[in-house]
Amino acid sequence: MFARGLKRKCVGHEEDVEGALAGLKTVSSYSLQRQSLLDMSLVKLQLCHMLVEPNLCRSVLIANTVRQIQEEMTQDGTWRAVAPQAAERAPLDRLVSTEILCRAAWGQEGAHPAPGLGDGHTQGPVSDLCPVTSAQAPRHPQSSAWEMDGPRENRGSFHKSLDQIFETLETKNPSCMEELFSDVDSPYYDLDTVLTGMMGGARSGPCEGLEGLAPATPAPSSSCKSDLGELDHVVEILVET
Amino acid sequence: MHEGSVVADIISTVEFNHTGELLATGDKGGRVVIFQREQEVSGGECKIKNQVHRRGEYNVYSTFQSHEPEFDYLKSLEIEEKINKIRWLPQQNAAYFLLSTNDKTVKLWKVSERDKRPEGYNLKDEEGRLRDPATITTLRVPVLRPMDLMVEATPRRVFANAHTYHINSISVNSDYETYMSADDLRINLWNFEITNQSFNIVDIKPTNMEELTEVITAAEFHPHHCNTFVYSSSKGTIRLCDMRASALCDRHTKFFEEPEDPSNRSFFSEIISSISDVKFSHSGRYIMTRDYLTVKVWDLNMENRPIETYQVHDYLRSKLCSLYENDCIFDKFECVWNGSDSVIMTGSYNNFFRMFDRNTKRDVTLEASRENSKPRAILKPRKVCVGGKRRKDEISVDSLDFSKKILHTAWHPSENIIAVAATNNLYIFQDKVN
Numbered sequence: 206m207f208a209r210g211l212k213r214k215c216v217g218h219e220e221d222v223e224g225a226l227a228g229l230k231t232v233s234s235y236s237l238q239r240q241s242l243l244d245m246s247l248v249k250l251q252l253c254h255m256l257v258e259p260n261l262c263r264s265v266l267i268a269n270t271v272r273q274i275q276e277e278m279t280q281d282g283t284w285r286a287v288a289p290q291a292a293e294r295a296p297l298d299r300l301v302s303t304e305i306l307c308r309a310a311w312g313q314e315g316a317h318p319a320p321g322l323g324d325g326h327t328q329g330p331v332s333d334l335c336p337v338t339s340a341q342a343p344r345h346p347q348s349s350a351w352e353m354d355g356p357r358e359n360r361g362s363f364h365k366s367l368d369q370i371f372e373t374l375e376t377k378n379p380s381c382m383e384e385l386f387s388d389v390d391s392p393y394y395d396l397d398t399v400l401t402g403m404m405g406g407a408r409s410g411p412c413e414g415l416e417g418l419a420p421a422t423p424a425p426s427s428s429c430k431s432d433l434g435e436l437d438h439v440v441e442i443l444v445e446t
Numbered sequence: 447m448h449e450g451s452v453v454a455d456i457i458s459t460v461e462f463n464h465t466g467e468l469l470a471t472g473d474k475g476g477r478v479v480i481f482q483r484e485q486e487v488s489g490g491e492c493k494i495k496n497q498v499h500r501r502g503e504y505n506v507y508s509t510f511q512s513h514e515p516e517f518d519y520l521k522s523l524e525i526e527e528k529i530n531k532i533r534w535l536p537q538q539n540a541a542y543f544l545l546s547t548n549d550k551t552v553k554l555w556k557v558s559e560r561d562k563r564p565e566g567y568n569l570k571d572e573e574g575r576l577r578d579p580a581t582i583t584t585l586r587v588p589v590l591r592p593m594d595l596m597v598e599a600t601p602r603r604v605f606a607n608a609h610t611y612h613i614n615s616i617s618v619n620s621d622y623e624t625y626m627s628a629d630d631l632r633i634n635l636w637n638f639e640i641t642n643q644s645f646n647i648v649d650i651k652p653t654n655m656e657e658l659t660e661v662i663t664a665a666e667f668h669p670h671h672c673n674t675f676v677y678s679s680s681k682g683t684i685r686l687c688d689m690r691a692s693a694l695c696d697r698h699t700k701f702f703e704e705p706e707d708p709s710n711r712s713f714f715s716e717i718i719s720s721i722s723d724v725k726f727s728h729s730g731r732y733i734m735t736r737d738y739l740t741v742k743v744w745d746l747n748m749e750n751r752p753i754e755t756y757q758v759h760d761y762l763r764s765k766l767c768s769l770y771e772n773d774c775i776f777d778k779f780e781c782v783w784n785g786s787d788s789v790i791m792t793g794s795y796n797n798f799f800r801m802f803d804r805n806t807k808r809d810v811t812l813e814a815s816r817e818n819s820k821p822r823a824i825l826k827p828r829k830v831c832v833g834g835k836r837r838k839d840e841i842s843v844d845s846l847d848f849s850k851k852i853l854h855t856a857w858h859p860s861e862n863i864i865a866v867a868a869t870n871n872l873y874i875f876q877d878k879v880n
Binding site: 266 | 631
């Protein structure tokens with residue numbers, strides 16, 4: 206039932222090279238565990254119950270855990286942009302030991318990676334860019350997990366505009382595209398608002414927000430139903446024109 | 447629903463009424479089942495050989511559908527009919543009243559008995575059909591005649607549309623005129639007579655939802671002081687509020703929090719500190735809180751730490767990552783006091799439940815399962831083996847069944863009778879006489 210853990214030797218007492226190496230192994234497996242935990246947490250935030258509103262308490266607790274990990278990784282200098290694709294993979298096979306993660310996280314400070322060996326080393330030039338995108342990744346699932354409450358009128362008109370769009374797509378022919386978009390001018394901006402709201406603000410334009418949305422799993426808050434497939438479809442149309 | 451096609455559903459709440467005569471359960475299907483205790487047969491009237499006091503057993507008294515599934519069209523989300531909580535009102539006349547709630551709507555139900563029926567109407571015949579007025583030649587007064595006992599439940603009030611988030615608690619005030627309902631971010635105060643309006647007394651919703659880091663997990667009124675209530679949070683804190691201080695109780699009167707143990711710190715520290723239940727003692731002097739691994743008793747006069755801490759299943763501490771993975775770490779266990787506040791009880795996994803005697807400091811682990819409980823059998827204490835050699839009768843941590851969780855239990859207000867909900871089975875255990 207549980208993932209069987211790796212037996213880990215206590216490395217606290219050894220002073221020789223072997224001990225140091227073992228210590229480094231412990232640290233890198235700690236990083237692995239921590240990364241696994243982060244991935245698992247992001248998957249949990251993005252997974253949703255099909256029709257019922259997700260549990261807010263659970264979402265908040267998971268988001269807080271993600272934030273903790275992110276903070277620690279930022280301190281370590283090991284933070285890198287969390288690729289949403291990676292988050293979607295099931296991390297179960299990477300979860301090796303429960304013991305290490307359950308230990309005091311701050312106990313790791315004494316066993317920080319030696320120069321040249323840690324993950325943080327290669328991230329130097331990239332790290333400037335990372336915080337921008339990395340800041341979104343946990344925030345995106347976090348805000349979308351409970352932004353369901355969001356601007357009610359917005360969401361109401363958002364849904365309404367979706368309906369309008371579907372209706373016009375079905376009944377009208379493609380030559381009426383301009384007419385289609387003149388209809389949805391204001392709902393389009395609502396769509397933009399909702400999407401930028403979910404992305405956590407500071408977006409320079411609607412397209413960037415949409416592109417940012419594309420690779421990641423779309424907002425789970427409303428549903429994982431076929432609506433989302435239709436949302437992608439609609440978004441595609443709006444962006445291409 | 448056809449007679450006989452009762453589908454046992456997962457029990458989601460259990461509650462004795464104030465005398466212990468009635469026991470209500472709510473389930474995931476939105477149904478409420480009320481059990482009533484049989485009148486005890488006194489020894490004097492019993493002429494059978496074994497003069498054993500036959501303790502009153504609980505039999506089904508009433509069953510009704512409290513909540514139905516709903517659909518929120520604005521959010522395209524289903525509203526579950528699962529009954530989250532039931533709370534009884536103290537009895538004031540022949541009828542019984544209880545509050546039941548799902549995620550969004552609270553309902554006041556009246557449960558009453560009918561054992562007489564009027565007969566001898568003038569305008570209607572015995573089957574209720576209207577009589578031809580031309581055939582009526584005499585007048586008579588209808589009389590009440592006995593009939594088979596019928597228990598009927600009627601919804602008297604529906605308190606809806608006041609909660610954006612999921613209701614986790616309801617609590618009847620000691621003034622018996624008001625009650626509160628708490629969701630993840632807000633607590634509302636209601637008057638029983640008024641359904642179209644409620645007062646918001648706590649609101650912890652941040653302006654920017656992205657800044658949300660803490661939610662309300664449980665709330666309860668003080669048993670005697672109608673102006674005082676407590677609410678617990680997902681960060682392991684309890685706030686005591688006085689409604690006389692201000693209309694919106696965002697400022698607490700007291701703040702209970704235990705400082706973190708730095709040696710036990712991990713990524714799961716906050717999650718396991720989240721309080722899943724808070725209960726005042728019957729005396730009103732203490733509060734008890736349940737978090738994932740412990741039960742704590744707090745003195746209202748001491749805010750900086752609990753006066754007692756009981757380990758429910760500390761052997762799970764090294765398994766937190768797996769329990770996070772399978773979501774068990776988010777299970778919300780409840781806790782209860784016995785009538786004299788001397789013993790506390792809470793559930794665990796593998797259909798185990800634990801009792802802690804506050805005076806003797808002894809504790810016991812018992813199991814609620816069909817195999818181990820024949821009627822009148824005495825429950826055998828269970829033990830979980832943590833490591834090393836497992837004794838016969840002990841169960842190892844890795845063999846525990848985490849799908850069998852006891853989240854809901856109840857204790858009779860004055861006697862040693864407990865009700866334990868194990869998934870879709872209800873167990874009632876009584877202390878054996880002498």
